[in-house]
Amino acid sequence: MFGLKNTDLRLLLIVFVLTMAAPFILNPFPTESGLAQFNAGYPDLMQKFVIFGIFAIGFNILFGLTGYLSFGHAAFLGVGSYACVWMFKLLGYNVVPGILLSIVVSGLFALLIGVITLRRSGIYFSILTLAFAQMSFALAYSVLSNPKFNLTNGETGLQVYADDPQWFHSDRLPDLPHLFGLSMRATHKMQLGAWEFQFNAGYYMCAVIMLVCFYLAIRIFRSPFGLMLRAVKSNQQRMNYTGLNSRPYTLAAFVISGMYAGLAGGLLSAVDPLAGAERMQWTASGEVVLMTILGGAGTLIGPVLGAGLIKYFENIFSKINESVLHQWFGFLPDGLEDFVITLIYPFVGKGWHLTLGLIFMLVVIFLPGGLIEGGQRIGRALRGKKASDAGKSASTEPAE
Amino acid sequence: MTKPTLSRRGVLKTGAAAGVGLALPTYLSAASHAGFTNAPQGGTVTLGFNVPQSGPYADEGADELRAYQLAVEHLNGEGDGGMLQTFSSKVLEGNGILGKKVEYVTGDTQTKSDAARASAKSMIEKDGAVMITGGSSSGVAIAVQGLCQEAGVIFMAGLTHSNDTTGKDKKANGFRHFFNGYMSGAALAPVLAAQYGNDRKAYHLTADYTWGWTQQESIAAATEALGWQTVNNVLTPLAQTDFSSYIAPVLNSGADVLVLNHYGGNMVNSLTNAVQFGLREKIIDGKQFEIVVPLFSRLMARGAGENIKGILGSTNWHWSLQDEGTKAFVQSFGTKYGFPPSQAAHTCYVQTLLYADAVARAGSFNPCAVVEALEGFEFDGLGNGPTLYRAEDHQCFKDVLVVRGKENPTSEFDLLEVVEVTPRAQVEYAPDHPMFAGGNLGQCNPGA
Numbered sequence: 001m002f003g004l005k006n007t008d009l010r011l012l013l014i015v016f017v018l019t020m021a022a023p024f025i026l027n028p029f030p031t032e033s034g035l036a037q038f039n040a041g042y043p044d045l046m047q048k049f050v051i052f053g054i055f056a057i058g059f060n061i062l063f064g065l066t067g068y069l070s071f072g073h074a075a076f077l078g079v080g081s082y083a084c085v086w087m088f089k090l091l092g093y094n095v096v097p098g099i100l101l102s103i104v105v106s107g108l109f110a111l112l113i114g115v116i117t118l119r120r121s122g123i124y125f126s127i128l129t130l131a132f133a134q135m136s137f138a139l140a141y142s143v144l145s146n147p148k149f150n151l152t153n154g155e156t157g158l159q160v161y162a163d164d165p166q167w168f169h170s171d172r173l174p175d176l177p178h179l180f181g182l183s184m185r186a187t188h189k190m191q192l193g194a195w196e197f198q199f200n201a202g203y204y205m206c207a208v209i210m211l212v213c214f215y216l217a218i219r220i221f222r223s224p225f226g227l228m229l230r231a232v233k234s235n236q237q238r239m240n241y242t243g244l245n246s247r248p249y250t251l252a253a254f255v256i257s258g259m260y261a262g263l264a265g266g267l268l269s270a271v272d273p274l275a276g277a278e279r280m281q282w283t284a285s286g287e288v289v290l291m292t293i294l295g296g297a298g299t300l301i302g303p304v305l306g307a308g309l310i311k312y313f314e315n316i317f318s319k320i321n322e323s324v325l326h327q328w329f330g331f332l333p334d335g336l337e338d339f340v341i342t343l344i345y346p347f348v349g350k351g352w353h354l355t356l357g358l359i360f361m362l363v364v365i366f367l368p369g370g371l372i373e374g375g376q377r378i379g380r381a382l383r384g385k386k387a388s389d390a391g392k393s394a395s396t397e398p399a400e
Numbered sequence: 401m402t403k404p405t406l407s408r409r410g411v412l413k414t415g416a417a418a419g420v421g422l423a424l425p426t427y428l429s430a431a432s433h434a435g436f437t438n439a440p441q442g443g444t445v446t447l448g449f450n451v452p453q454s455g456p457y458a459d460e461g462a463d464e465l466r467a468y469q470l471a472v473e474h475l476n477g478e479g480d481g482g483m484l485q486t487f488s489s490k491v492l493e494g495n496g497i498l499g500k501k502v503e504y505v506t507g508d509t510q511t512k513s514d515a516a517r518a519s520a521k522s523m524i525e526k527d528g529a530v531m532i533t534g535g536s537s538s539g540v541a542i543a544v545q546g547l548c549q550e551a552g553v554i555f556m557a558g559l560t561h562s563n564d565t566t567g568k569d570k571k572a573n574g575f576r577h578f579f580n581g582y583m584s585g586a587a588l589a590p591v592l593a594a595q596y597g598n599d600r601k602a603y604h605l606t607a608d609y610t611w612g613w614t615q616q617e618s619i620a621a622a623t624e625a626l627g628w629q630t631v632n633n634v635l636t637p638l639a640q641t642d643f644s645s646y647i648a649p650v651l652n653s654g655a656d657v658l659v660l661n662h663y664g665g666n667m668v669n670s671l672t673n674a675v676q677f678g679l680r681e682k683i684i685d686g687k688q689f690e691i692v693v694p695l696f697s698r699l700m701a702r703g704a705g706e707n708i709k710g711i712l713g714s715t716n717w718h719w720s721l722q723d724e725g726t727k728a729f730v731q732s733f734g735t736k737y738g739f740p741p742s743q744a745a746h747t748c749y750v751q752t753l754l755y756a757d758a759v760a761r762a763g764s765f766n767p768c769a770v771v772e773a774l775e776g777f778e779f780d781g782l783g784n785g786p787t788l789y790r791a792e793d794h795q796c797f798k799d800v801l802v803v804r805g806k807e808n809p810t811s812e813f814d815l816l817e818v819v820e821v822t823p824r825a826q827v828e829y830a831p832d833h834p835m836f837a838g839g840n841l842g843q844c845n846p847g848a
Contacts, residue, residue: 042525141608142638147613157542159543185551272547274543278512279514319507321505
């Protein structure tokens with residue numbers, strides 16, 4: 001079906017079920033319980049999961065397949081965001097033109113940067129892309145936001161004002177981003193006993209788009225084009241010596257992944273109509289690298305998992321403050337309570353970076369293939385048990 | 401005992417059917433809540449404290465959070481009550497807000513618009529916060545204010561000094577107690593003229609973003625009106641840490657005053673560079689060279705150390721003031737934490753009280769009722785003298801302090817001395833003043 005092999009189809013189906021049932025899966029704890037702190041099933045975070053999933057899938061097409069490590073992908077995310085908000089300002093709040101324009105603009109931008117940076121490879125390529133991204137950041141932050149020519153609105157971020165033209169806006173339509181009248185913020189809350197589940201229009205739109213992106217990524221991975229990209233990764237020099245010009249392939253991969261990033265940026269604006277320059281900062285570029293490596297570079301679903309994990313830490317762990325800890329450990333005697341909290345406190349709240357860093361180190365050291373490798377090892381261990389029950393020994397082959 | 405027969409196909413079928421069934425009633429219409437977003441249920445009400453816990457303003461954020469915790473204690477009737485006793489409005493009784501116990505959630509803005517909005521959104525969507533407050537930068541304040549307007553909750557701004565917060569970016573659901581760039585200029589300029597004379601040439605170094613521009617514009621306009629000349633204005637990138645290359649040209653420009661429109665770490669570095677270059681010992685055309693830092697805070701003064709001595713600036717509030725409100729607040733803050741509060745802590749504490757009071761007077765948590773109660777509200781006893789929340793732009797009008805770095809500090813907190821308390825009338829301006837024009841308050845939004 002869909003021109004996919006059975007294993008890929010199964011993967012797509014799993015992702016489909018996971019994304020569609022996310023409001024249930026991410027809200028496992030009753031609303032009033034102490035563990036509700038760990039619930040992630042609210043619209044903003046679910047949107048972030050799928051949007052950064054798209055970003056990471058796109059990044060993985062470049063990094064996972066060709067091995068070209070771009071340190072400037074946030075630039076495309078930012079360009080896409082700005083393009084989308086400008087469509088809101090000029091045309092009105094319908095998200096379709098904004099999202100389309102963000103893909104087009106970031107694609108063109110990626111073409112421009114790709115033509116220049118892809119003349120080099122390895123570390124030089126990384127540094128060049130980083131330089132371009134920082135340049136874009138500086139442009140957006142101050143140069144292009146001066147009062148005479150205000151394209152980005154600088155530090156405050158580009159947003160829609162009441163006196164913007166919005167040519168196609170009418171009073172019948174919501175005063176927020178919408179899809180032909182369906183507000184992105186519209187949320188249906190469902191009470192089921194002690195649980196509350198939120199179904200948000202913006203999330204489902206992003207989720208459907210992510211499924212399409214995921215499908216396209218599978219097709220790219222399995223196509224002759226994808227094979228060519230893998231060849232670039234394994235030995236570009238040898239490829240060039242055989243008379244094959246690999247540049248068009250890498251450029252195409254760069255542009256495709258730039259368009260993915262732009263789409264993610266456009267979606268970010270579509271669910272929350274404000275585009276800030278810090279989306280282009282090098283930390284944002286680094287984040288997507290972390291997501292991809294954490295999940296498993298070169299695998300299909302790994303980057304999505306990595307994106308989810310990082311966003312989960314950023315939004316859930318950062319909100320555990322001292323008083324929450326006191327609630328949790330209130331049952332302990334006073335001295336012990338304070339001691340336990342002193343031990344844990346540096347790792348939650350504002351220390352969430354620290355916890356994430358530790359996890360990242362552990363993953364890179366013990367699971368070089370990312371979370372996916374962890375899953376595979378667990379799966380193998382389980383299967384291995386069964387196999388040994390049947391009298392066979394599980395073979396351990398090195399992974400490449 | 402019979403084992404239920406579970407075929408793989410059967411499980412799949414039931415699973416799919418259950419999924420479809422559960423998904424069907426999601427018409428995705430707006431939630432059918434009564435009246436407004438996050439109407440408090442049960443005996444508690446949740447407030448969202450959104451402060452920078454990491455990044456350049458983490459110090460301010462930590463102090464803001466301390467003030468919020470103190471305010472919640474006082475609202476719930478714990479502690480010594482602080483400014484509740486000196487506040488001119490007496491509807492708060494120390495039993496929470498409208499009898500509901502105050503609870504709070506915290507988040508990290510990271511001083512980034514995106515992170516701040518994400519954190520505020522999680523408070524609104526997940527924790528059911530009915531009011532968001534905090535922040536230590538204008539960009540973040542404006543971003544979160546916009547979000548609260550869209551979501552239909554009240555935003556009580558923390559430390560934000562840019563004219564735009566209540567100027568071109570003002571929103572009906574947002575309120576600012578802190579003063580702004582225009583007020584700094586209006587308060588500071590007469591003192592500068594009195595101390596340094598009317599015939600001065602000023603050189604501006606300005607942080608290159610919204611706040612820097614509006615403050616530079618305000619200061620330049622106010623000083624030029626008193627006869628000063630503005631020789632040059634150089635924009636410096638926000639991420640700059642070494643300002644030597646910007647200081648050297650000042651010496652050759654003929655200017656005799658350097659105005660540093662910088663805040664936080666930026667200001668600490670630029671001031672240190674300027675002092676190292678010996679600017680303060682220079683005599684230009686028979687006049688002593690002077691440095692001015694229009695927006696001061698005690699936390700910055702501590703960072704700059706020795707270099708701050710004798711430098712003039714303005715501030716929203718200082719703990720050494722002698723009115724009853726300030727004394728009560730400093731007393732209860734000092735008892736709890738062991739040191740005096742900063743101006744960021746003060747404005748955040750006051751904002752929380754003002755919100756609670758507005759809810760109590762309105763008799764409802766509905767944002768539109770709160771907006772109505774706060775608009776045009778006159779109050780006293782919160783440390784700044786008689787204060788007005790102006791209805792036209794949701795900006796507080798009150799006295800502004802002109803301060804100077806103390807020559808002989810008695811402790812690490814006693815770094816600033818108050819030179820003049822500029823009366824409210826002198827810093828007032830029309831709502832349609834050119835520096836604030838272009839915005840539209842819009843309608844209050846109660847949300848779903």
